[in-house]
Each structure stands twice: as structure tokens, then as C-alpha cells.
Amino acid sequence: MSMFISFGTGRSTVKGDQAIGSRGERAVSLAELDMPICPGFVIPNEGVKLCAADPRKAAQQLRHSVGEVEQVMRKDFGGEAPLLLKVVESPMLNVQSSLPSVHHIGLTETTVAAVAEMTGEKFAYGEYAFLLRSILQAALVGGTDGERARELHAYLEALKKAKTKNTILKAIEGHRDVLPVELYTDPYFQLLYVVQLFNAAFTQSPTTEDSAVQVQAMVYGNLDKRSSAGYLYTHHIVTGADELQGEFFPISFDETASNGKPINQIEPNHRKALGAMARKLEDHFREIRWIRFVIEADTLWLVDQASVPNKSAQAEIRTLLDLQKRDVVTKDYLIEKIKPGRLSEILHPTLDATSVKTLPTISGGIAGAVGAAIGRVFFTAESLITAYRQAQQAGEDTSMILAMPSTFAGDVKAIEIAQGVLSSEGGYASHAPVVARSLGKVAMVRPDAVFRKKTLVLDGHEVQEGDYITMNVPYYDDPVIYIGQGSLTKPSLEDSGLLEFMDIIQERIGDIDVHANADQPRDASLARKFNAMGIGLCRTEHMFFAESRINRFRYMILADDTEMRTRILDDLHKDQTEDFYELLKIMDGLPVTIRLLDAPLHEFLPHDEDGMKDFIAQAKKDGVGLTRAAILERSQLMREFNPMLGHRGIRVAISYPEIYRMQTRAIFEAGYKLKLEGKDPKPEIMIPLVMNPNELKVVRNGKKIEGKHILGIRDIEEQVRAKFACDPIKYSVGTMIELPAAALNSSSIARYADFFSFGTNDLTQTTYGISRDDFNTFFSDYTELDLLPNNPFKVLQPQVKELVKTAALRGRMVRPDLTLGLCGEHGAEPQNIDFIREAGLNYVSVSPYGIPIAKLAIAQMNL
Ligand code: PEP
Ligand code: MG
Numbered sequence: 001m002s003m004f005i006s007f008g009t010g011r012s013t014v015k016g017d018q019a020i021g022s023r024g025e026r027a028v029s030l031a032e033l034d035m036p037i038c039p040g041f042v043i044p045n046e047g048v049k050l051c052a053a054d055p056r057k058a059a060q061q062l063r064h065s066v067g068e069v070e071q072v073m074r075k076d077f078g079g080e081a082p083l084l085l086k087v088v089e090s091p092m093l094n095v096q097s098s099l100p101s102v103h104h105i106g107l108t109e110t111t112v113a114a115v116a117e118m119t120g121e122k123f124a125y126g127e128y129a130f131l132l133r134s135i136l137q138a139a140l141v142g143g144t145d146g147e148r149a150r151e152l153h154a155y156l157e158a159l160k161k162a163k164t165k166n167t168i169l170k171a172i173e174g175h176r177d178v179l180p181v182e183l184y185t186d187p188y189f190q191l192l193y194v195v196q197l198f199n200a201a202f203t204q205s206p207t208t209e210d211s212a213v214q215v216q217a218m219v220y221g222n223l224d225k226r227s228s229a230g231y232l233y234t235h236h237i238v239t240g241a242d243e244l245q246g247e248f249f250p251i252s253f254d255e256t257a258s259n260g261k262p263i264n265q266i267e268p269n270h271r272k273a274l275g276a277m278a279r280k281l282e283d284h285f286r287e288i289r290w291i292r293f294v295i296e297a298d299t300l301w302l303v304d305q306a307s308v309p310n311k312s313a314q315a316e317i318r319t320l321l322d323l324q325k326r327d328v329v330t331k332d333y334l335i336e337k338i339k340p341g342r343l344s345e346i347l348h349p350t351l352d353a354t355s356v357k358t359l360p361t362i363s364g365g366i367a368g369a370v371g372a373a374i375g376r377v378f379f380t381a382e383s384l385i386t387a388y389r390q391a392q393q394a395g396e397d398t399s400m401i402l403a404m405p406s407t408f409a410g411d412v413k414a415i416e417i418a419q420g421v422l423s424s425e426g427g428y429a430s431h432a433p434v435v436a437r438s439l440g441k442v443a444m445v446r447p448d449a450v451f452r453k454k455t456l457v458l459d460g461h462e463v464q465e466g467d468y469i470t471m472n473v474p475y476y477d478d479p480v481i482y483i484g485q486g487s488l489t490k491p492s493l494e495d496s497g498l499l500e501f502m503d504i505i506q507e508r509i510g511d512i513d514v515h516a517n518a519d520q521p522r523d524a525s526l527a528r529k530f531n532a533m534g535i536g537l538c539r540t541e542h543m544f545f546a547e548s549r550i551n552r553f554r555y556m557i558l559a560d561d562t563e564m565r566t567r568i569l570d571d572l573h574k575d576q577t578e579d580f581y582e583l584l585k586i587m588d589g590l591p592v593t594i595r596l597l598d599a600p601l602h603e604f605l606p607h608d609e610d611g612m613k614d615f616i617a618q619a620k621k622d623g624v625g626l627t628r629a630a631i632l633e634r635s636q637l638m639r640e641f642n643p644m645l646g647h648r649g650i651r652v653a654i655s656y657p658e659i660y661r662m663q664t665r666a667i668f669e670a671g672y673k674l675k676l677e678g679k680d681p682k683p684e685i686m687i688p689l690v691m692n693p694n695e696l697k698v699v700r701n702g703k704k705i706e707g708k709h710i711l712g713i714r715d716i717e718e719q720v721r722a723k724f725a726c727d728p729i730k731y732s733v734g735t736m737i738e739l740p741a742a743a744l745n746s747s748s749i750a751r752y753a754d755f756f757s758f759g760t761n762d763l764t765q766t767t768y769g770i771s772r773d774d775f776n777t778f779f780s781d782y783t784e785l786d787l788l789p790n791n792p793f794k795v796l797q798p799q800v801k802e803l804v805k806t807a808a809l810r811g812r813m814v815r816p817d818l819t820l821g822l823c824g825e826h827g828a829e830p831q832n833i834d835f836i837r838e839a840g841l842n843y844v845s846v847s848p849y850g851i852p853i854a855k856l857a858i859a860q861m862n863l
Contacts, residue, residue, distance in 0.1 A: 003047050004065045007031040008039035008072050020044060021090025021212040023304075030302050033284055035277055038294070038301045039072040040216030041065040042090060043195060048202065048213050051195040059192055065215070066191070073217050078187040081118065082111040084218040087194050089202075091211045098208075099141055099201050102134040102194050103127070104218060106187040116165075119223070125165040132172070133159050135179065135194060142200030151178045191215070219296040219303070222253045226298040229254045232263050234278035235288045237311040238489070240318025240497060244271075244278055248295075255292070270300055281305060283328045288319050313338070313345040318497040324504075331504045332863055338501075340830045340856040341475035344370040346496045347849045348442065349488040351472045359470065359482040362459040366776065366791075367473045368433025368443030372488055373420030374470045375399035377456060377463055381407075381414030382611070387466070388417050401469060403449075403456055406773065407432040409603045410611075412545045415441055420471050422481070424449040427779065429761045429772040429793030429825050437825070438517055438847040440526075442471055444479040447776050458483070499529060502852060506531050508859035512836060513843035514851050515593070517823060519543055519579075524586040526848040531855070534591035535583065536757065536845020537686075537823040540663060541599040543579050544572070550604065554615065555624045557601045558634045562658060564625070569662040576666035577673075584674055584681040591682045593757065593821075593845070594667055595736070596660045597652060598688035600643035605635050644762075644771065649689025649736075653699050657710040660699060664713050668720035671729045684732045685713055686757060691741040693748040700733050700752050734819070737807050738762035746807035750814040756807060757845070760824030764792050764800050793825060796832045805839050812840075821845055830857035837861065 005014045005024065012031040014020060020028065024042035031037050043051070051058040066077050066085070075083035084106040089097040104127045107115065116124035136156045140149065155175035162171040172184070182189040195213055202208040221229030232246030247260035264271065274293065281289045288311050292303040311319075320337060323329045329337075348371025376399070378384035384400050391398045402411065402418045406425040415421055415435050420442030423432045427445055436443030450457040454465045461483050463469060470486035473479040493499065515536030516527030524535060544553040552568055559565035584592050606612040612635070619626050640646035653660040664685065671681040690696050697703075702712025713733050721728060733752070737743050738759030746756065765772045772793055782788040792800075804822070811818045820841045826832045827844030830853065836844055846854050 002061045002064050003044060003050075004061055005042040005044065006039075006065055006068050007037060007041065008068070009036050010034040014042075018044060019092060019210065019212065021092055021214070022094040023088060023090035023214050024212055025090075026305055027214065027216070029284070030281075030305055033280055035280070035302050036300055038217045038219055038303055039069045040085075040214060041069070043213040043215065045202075045210045045212055048195060048199045048211070051192055052199045055192055055196070058195075059188060062188065062191055062195075066188075069215075069217050075217075077106050078108065078111060080114055082106050082114060082187075085191065086216050086218050087191070087198070088214050088216075089198060089208070089211050090214045091208060093207065095207065097211075099198060100134045100137045102131065102138060104131040105190050105194060107131050108187055108190070109184050111187070119220075121165045123222070125168045126163075129159045129162060129168045129171070131190075132179070135183070135190075135197065138194065138197040138201060141204070142197050143204055151175070155179075216303075219294040219299075219301045220253065221249065221294045221296065222251050223296050225251060226295070227251055228266070228295045229257070229293070230263065230266070230295075231255050231290065231292045232274060232278065233288055233290055233308060233311075234282040235315060235319045235322070237288060237308055237315045239495070240312070240315035242318075242322050244275060246291075254294075270295060273300055277302070282319070282323070283326070286320075286323055286329050286333070288315060312350070313342040314491065314496045314498075316342070317346070317501050321497050321500055331507065334501070334504060335508055335856065335859045336863055338856060339476075340853045340860070341370075343498065343852045343856060344475050344849070346491050346493075346498050347440065347852070348372065349490050351470070352487045352489055356470055356472075356482040356484070356486040359484040359486065360461055362446075362461065362481045362483070363478050365444045365446040365479045365481075366427050367475075367479050368421070368423075368428060368430075368445055369436035369441060370473050370475045371420070371440075371442040372470070372472045372486075373399075373401060373418075373442035374468065374486055374488060375401040375419045376466050376468055377401045377403045377422070378414075379403055379451060379454070379456065379465055381411040383465065384414045384418060401471065403451070403463075404432075405449075405451055406430065407435065408607060409541060409545055409599055410550070410607065412542060413547060415439060420444075422446065422449065422469075422471060424451065425776070426773040427776045427793060428791050429764075431773070434761075434825065437828075437849065438519075438523065440847075440849045442473050444471055444473050444481075445776065446481070447780075493529070498852060502530055502855065505852075505855050505859045508862050509855060510858065510862040512833075512841065512858050514854045514858065515591070515821065515823075515843050515845035516851060517845050517847050518583070521582045521586055523848045524583050527851060528586065530848065530851040532590075532848070532851050533843065534593070534682075535587055536591075536593050536821050536843060538583060538592065538594045539598070540576075540579075540595060541597050541603075543576065544604065549575060551615065551618055551622070553604055555619065555622075555626060556659075557604060557638075558626055558631055560626075560630065560634075565656065566658050568624075569658055573662045573666050576663060577669050580667050580670035580683070581673060584670055584683060585679060587682075588674075589680045589682065591684050591732075593684040593686050593734075593755075593823075594663075595686040595688055596663050598649045600640060600646050600648045601652060602635065602638040602640065602643065605638065644765065644773075650687050650695050650699060651689065653687070654695065654710075657708070661711055661716060664716045665720060668717050668729075668731075669724075671731065672720055672724035672726050675726055675729050676724060682730055684734060684755060686734050686736060686755075688736045688759065689738060689762070690735045690749065691739050692745050693752055696735055696749060696752045732819075736762075736823075737804075738824075739766050740803055743803035743807035747810040747814045750811040750818055753811075753815075753818070755819035755821065756811055757821040757823045758804050758807070758841075760796060760800060760804070760822060760826045761793060763803060763824065764797060764826075767800050767803060768792060768797065790831075794829050796826050796835055801835055801839070804835075804841075808839050808841065819843075828854050830854075830860075833857040833861050 012028045020042040077083045088101040112128045158171040162168040230248030236245040246263040249257040351372035403422040421432045433443045456463040468485035470482040513533040515534040516532040517537040556568040674681040732754035734755030736759040821843045823845040828846035828850030
């Protein structure tokens with residue numbers, strides 16, 4: 001009984017869990033699928049050892065196995081029209097072998113002449129030399145002493161130089177004794193000798209010591225006019241289209257030839273056969289496969305097949321959707337198979353790797369928002385916007401990247417038109433990444449980036465304002481910057497299969513909803529496409545940064561008295577009503593959680609001297625009654641040492657109730673207008689940075705104290721309803737839980753809140769006392785010592801979880817129907833989803849581009 005495993009079309013002698021290595025397994029699977037695999041056999045590792053330890057016994061087994069191949073190929077090993085063999089390593093792991101494949105075993109002094117008759121001298125002797133070269137290389141891998149190695153090298157060099165029959169024979173003559181003489185005359189000796197060399201090479205490394213060897217018949221795509229070689233993928237590996245993608249090379253030995261033609265142009269019979277094989281293989285492995293084939297004198301042979309690790313996410317999804325439609329896989333299989341993070345590849349442009357090959361490359365940094373972006377860098381929002389307009393007018397490339405140490409709310413307008421943002425301060429939950437994610441832009445942070453006046457220094461490379469850079473921020477790898485201009489592959493949502501996949505995911509979503517963080521109609525529409533069940537966070541402060549509004553907002557916050565402030569607010573109120581009208585209309589029937597203003601007021605003021613100068617000039621032009629001195633004085637007063645813990649959120653509402661009053665009125669007026677139009681608006685008013693129940697009570701129910709009358713949200717709703725003379729709309733009032741005090745006070749806060757939304761960005765910041773913007777100054781030191789295993793602004797930390805759980809429990813004790821959501825950046829991180837269910841939350845709210853990822857993570861958890 002042979003210990004070698006034979007394979008050929010429709011048969012293999014493999015038994016149980018025999019270790020035949022990855023290559024052998026690929027061949028055997030083709031055999032077992034009844035595909036026309038070039039026949040051969042696998043010598044398992046113990047057989048390889050036997051060839052060295054007991055050559056006589058091994059030779060018998062080799063003769064037996066070669067005999068089987070001869071029968072299928074109807075050729076003789078060592079005969080007239082000789083069967084030739086190929087020997088390759090079949091490693092136990094799917095790794096690249098360091099040993100050369102040895103082709104054309106069986107070419108000897110005698111057979112080479114016979115082959116030359118059929119194929120011409122050039123080919124026959126060229127391949128004979130190639131065989132000897134591969135044998136010499138394999139001998140070198142096996143480890144040899146100095147003198148022996150020199151001999152082998154000298155022979156190898158001589159053969160490399162020889163190009164004709166005569167020079168090849170001369171080179172052999174000159175070094176004939178370097179290899180055993182039987183090697184030139186006896187095909188079986190050749191085969192045994194090569195396996196022995198492989199055995200010696202395997203023992204050199206623990207990764208190869210258990211490798212097997214595969215022996216396979218050679219077939220020739222260059223035999224005649226009816227011959228070719230080629231490869232194909234069973235689906236298109238970039239677009240995922242259900243078509244064969246590949247090439248064939250007429251009259252060529254393999255696919256390294258330069259005469260490639262699209263696979264679809266191959267002769268129709270072969271095209272049909274390859275198509276059928278592709279489908280069968282794909283159905284078996286339930287994924288895209290790669291196939292190598294040879295057509296020898298019109299007979300089609302498969303040589304190898306394998307998995308395709310570098311297919312695009314789109315290709316993976318579309319192939320699985322096709323497989324599901326063919327009933328090969330279930331919907332659950334589809335959900336299980338796709339890694340959530342890979343979806344971001346579909347939503348963002350991806351880098352064409354070939355386009356950056358020659359560019360200087362700088363790896364590392366913090367991934368802020370996934371994707372790839374190319375553009376000219378600008379170091380201020382103003383310079384970017386100016387350059388953008390100029391480029392637009394001149395019809396030039398408008399791709400730009402905003403590069404700044406950190407960004408502020410006033411820079412959002414530049415981020416909106418840029419491709420990406422590069423910053424040096426802060427991290428994942430800082431302004432630039434948060435805004436970039438919400439707008440579908442690319443962002444990364446490089447703490448070592450140095451900003452000089454008009455120059456950015458990146459790892460020693462100087463980049464001038466206006467120079468191109470290319471940023472690649474993959475989901476599962478470190479970000480990379482290339483100095484220069486690469487090119488991108490732009491995704492098409494409609495062609496990607498993602499929306500179809502989202503419908504399948506929706507069937508497994510269970511009872512945790514995904515809402516969207518959205519404040520622009522465009523984002524709300526995208527969120528609906530992804531089946532978002534509402535808006536969970538509309539950050540209203542983002543709405544005031546539009547060029548047409550920012551100055552009015554500034555005049556409002558700098559106003560000397562309530563009367564002036566109210567007058568300007570009345571004007572802004574019209575814009576806000578339109579904003580809310582649009583959002584509520586797009587999200588008709590679904591909850592829209594509108595967070596009232598939450599930002600330290602001074603963030604709205606110009607950040608540098610030039611900006612301030614322009615603003616003062618504009619104020620004068622607009623005749624708003626604010627002098628230069630008043631502007632400077634009031635701006636100065638507004639500066640805070642620690643703005644994140646300063647005058648923001650509900651605190652602004654307590655000091656300037658007219659601001660929330662304007663926003664609240666705008667919400668209800670938009671709501672009632674829609675109601676009269678037959679729509680079903682569901683506004684949810686959310687109050688940020690609450691620390692105790694009394695603050696919330698005032699804002700919700702109102703309060704009169706001498707001189708100050710804070711109208712409650714409920715009062716305003718009643719007023720607006722009376723004006724519209726309409727049945728009440730369904731609305732709710734709730735709060736963010738983003739301070740530890742609020743979490744611990746949650747039972748009493750719940751008396752005034754219909755819902756809680758956990759703002760885990762601020763909650764992490766305030767629980768751990770680490771600033772979301774400054775934390776990268778020490779994060780790398782902490783990770784080095786294993787003191788913080790994950791980025792706390794991405795992965796929920798234990799004490800934050802404890803606070804969330806406590807607040808959820810206490811809140812629901814008072815109000816069992818309390819709706820609970822989470823709208824911090826943590827909601828889009830698949831690692832947090834288990835906890836979200838465990839804590840009993842009803843939804844997570846994430847940026848529109850994070851919705852598919854969060855939904856898939858939830859669906860996977862529900863499998
Ligand atoms: C939060 O703090 O988690 C949150 C969502 O609010 P913001 O990021 O706007 O502070
Ligand atoms: Mg917050």
C-alpha cells in the first residue's frame with residue numbers, strides 16, 4: 001500500500017485527516033469536485049523522509065504513483081513523448097514556500113532531444129537548463145558547506161548565462177560533476193533526488209519540518225496553436241460583478257507572458273467550461289476563488305485554485321449575496337461572514353495601491369475616520385476655502401486636505417468641502433475626527449506633525465501649503481501618509497450591494513435600534529437609506545457655523561443686553577425653523593432627537609487675530625451697534641481656562657434662557673407646520689450637560705424669579721400649539737447623561753426626563769478626568785506599560801460602563817418606560833455592542849457612515 005496520496009479528476013486516495021499541506025489540499029479538493037485537475041500525488045512528510053532514509057523502498061512507491069499519472073496523461077515518464085513532472089512544497093500552513101518549484105522533471109539527455117523534436121530546440125534546452133537551475137537552487141536552500149556552495153553557485157551562474165542549445169550543453173559539460181551523473185540520464189533518479197533535496201531543505205526550519213511535497217504532471221500552454229495558459233477569479237474581485245475576471249495567454253507556458261487577453265475572449269467551449277467550474281468551486285468554498293489553468297492541445301486542465309485574500313469588501317458582499325440568492329448560503333451565513341469594519345471600505349474611497357508605490361511613505365498615527373483622501377494641504381479653514389473657490393472658478397482640482405494642530409467648530413465649513421483632515425492634537429473623540437466621521441470625510445492624527453507658518457513637517461518631510469498629500473486610514477491597520485498625489489477608487493453605494501445587505505441585516509437587528517447622529521438634511525437622507533430608526537443626536541451648534549449665520553450668532557452672544565440678543569435670536573429663529581422642518585420631514589414618523597445648544601460660547605468667536613480683525617470690520621459694516629472695544633472686551637470675558645467643564649450645555653440655558661427658547665420655538669413651529677401638512681413629526685428635545693434634576697426641571701417646566709423668566713419647554717409647546725390651533729404632536733423631553741453626577745442622580749433626573757442618552761464621550765472624559773482633546777500626550781506611554789489596553793474614547797471602560805448601568809437601572813426604577821440611548825462615539829464600535837444589550841439600552845446613535853457597521857455588529861450578536 002502506498003503512503004503517497006494520488007489525485008486526478010474525480011478521485012483522490014486521501015484518507016481522514018492525512019496531513020497533505022495546503023497545496024495538496026487545494027489540488028485534492030479540485031479532484032474531489034470532479035474537476036479536470038492535472039493529475040499527480042502528494043508525498044506526505046513521512047514519505048519525504050523515507051526518500052532520504054530508504055531510497056530503494058521510496059523508489060518503489062514513486063514508480064507506482066508515477067504509473068498512475070502516466071495512465072491518465074497517456075505519456076511515459078522517460079519515454080518518447082515524455083511525461084514531465086513538477087515538484088513543489090506543500091506546506092502545512094498557507095505560507096509562501098522558500099523552495100523553488102522544480103519543473104520538467106523527466107527531461108534527461110535522451111528525452112530532451114525527443115522534446116526538442118516536438119517543440120524546437122530553444123524551448124526544450126531552455127527548460128532543461130531551467131530544471132537544472134531549480135535543482136541547484138533547491139540544493140542551496142538545503143544548506144551546504146562553503147566549497148560545495150561555491151560549486152553550486154558557479155554551475156547556476158553558468159546556466160543562467162547560457163541561452164542556446166550549444167552554450168547550455170557547454171555549461172553542463174563544464175560543471176557536470178557538481179551533480180550526480182544519473183541525474184542527466186535517469187528520470188526516476190531525478191525525481192528521487194529532488195525530493196531528497198526538499199527533505200534536506202525542510203529540516204532547516206521549524207516552519208517547514210513537517211511540509212509535504214506535491215508531484216504533478218506538467219501540461220504545456222505553449223505546445224501548439226490550440227494551447228494557452230491563464231488564470232481567473234470566479235467573481236470580479238474589485239467590483240464584485242458576477243463575471244469571470246482574468247486573462248489567458250495564447251501559446252504561452254504560463255501567465256507571466258505579455259500577450260494576455262481578457263478571459264471572455266477565450267474560445268467559447270473553454271469559456272463555458274471555465275464558467276461552470278468557477279460556479280462549482282465558488283459554491284463549494286462559498287467565496288470567490290482564483291483558478292490557474294492550462295489548455296494543452298485543446299484539452300483544459302486546472303493546475304491550482306486558491307482563496308483570494310485581497311478582494312474588496314464590495315466584491316465579498318456581492319459574491320455572498322449571489323450565493324445567498326442561489327441558496328448556497330443562508331442569510332445568517334452572510335451576516336456572520338462579513339467583518340463589520342470592512343463595510344467602511346464601501347462607504348469611502350479606497351486607495352489605488354499601485355498609485356503610491358513610488359511616493360515617500362510615513363506610517364503610523366491615530367485613525368480618526370476611515371477612508372482614503374488625496375488633496376492639496378491648507379493650514380487654515382480660511383485659506384482652504386479661498387483656494388477651493390479659486391480652483392472651482394478656474395475649473396481646477398478642488399481636492400483639499402485641512403491640516404491643523406486641532407480644529408474647532410468654526411473649521412467645520414472647511415472640513416465639509418475638504419477630502420480629509422490631518423491634525424496633531426487630540427485623538428479619536430476630538431473635534432476633527434468626530435466631525436470628519438459625521439461628514440464621511442477621512443481623518444487622522446499624527447502627534448509628531450510640526451506646523452510652521454506655511455510648512456508642515458511630517459517625519460522629516462517638509463510639505464508646503466498647496467502641496468499634495470495622500471492619506472490612507474484603513475479600518476484594521478495603521479494610517480499612512482504618502483507625500484504626493486496618489487489615486488482613489490470611488491465607491492458607488494448603489495452598485496455596492498450594501499443596501500441589499502442592509503435589508504438582510506435588518507431582519508436580525510432584534511430590539512436594539514440604530515439611530516443617526518445627523519444635523520444636515522444630506523446626512524439624514526443617508527441615514528434613512530441605511531434604515532436608521534431615527535436621529536439620535538442632532539448637534540444644533542453645528543447649524544450656526546454656516547457662513548450666512550456665524551456672524552449673526554456672534555453678534556448675539558456678544559450682545560450687551562437681552563433686548564439686543566432677543567432681536568438677533570428672532571432673526572436666527574427663521575433659519576432654525578427651516579433646519580428642523582427639513583430634518584423632521586426627512587425623518588417623518590421617526591424620532592428626531594434635537595440637542596439644544598452645547599458648546600462653550602467662545603468657540604464661536606474668531607480664533608486668531610486676523611479672524612478677529614475681519615469680524616470687527618464686518619460688525620461695523622453690518623451696523624449692529626457693537627464697537628471694537630465692546631467686542632474685544634466681551635470676547636476676553638468669555639475665555640475660559642477649562643471650557644469643556646465651563647459655560648456650556650444647560651448652563652448657557654440658565655444664563656441666557658432666550659437661546660433655548662428660540663430653539664424650542666423653532667422645533668415646535670417646524671413640528672406643527674408639518675403636522676398641518678399631514679406629516680408625523682416626532683421631535684425629542686435633549687438637554688446636554690445636566691448634573692442635577694433641578695436644572696432640568698427649570699428648563700423643562702420653566703421658572704420665574706425676579707427679573708428672569710425662564711419659559712419651560714412645555715410652556716413654549718403650548719404657546720406654539722395654540723398659535724397653530726392644532727392637535728398636539730407627540731414630543732418628548734430628555735437629557736444627556738454625560739457627567740458622573742448625572743449618572744448617580746439619575747433616579748431624580750428621570751422625574752423630568754422621558755429619555756436618557758448617554759454621552760459617553762464626555763462621560764469618559766469626566767469619569768476618568770482625561771481630556772478627549774489632550775489625551776494623546778500620554779496615551780502611548782500608557783499603552784506601552786499596559787496601563788490602558790484600549791483607547792477609552794473608542795472602547796467603553798469599566799467604570800463608564802458601571803455608571804451607564806447604574807443610571808439605566810436607577811432611571812428605570814423611577815420611570816420604567818424610560819427610553820435609553822447612547823450617542824457617544826462608542827456606539828459605532830462593534831466591541832461595545834454586547835455591553836449595550838447587557839445594559840438594556842434601546843438604541844445607539846452613530847454617524848450615518850457608522851450605521852451599517854453598528855447594525856452588522858448588532859445582527860452578529862443576535863445570531
Ligand atoms: C458625548 O459627549 O458623548 C456626546 C455625544 O456629545 P458631544 O460629543 O457633542 O460632546
Ligand atoms: Mg457631550
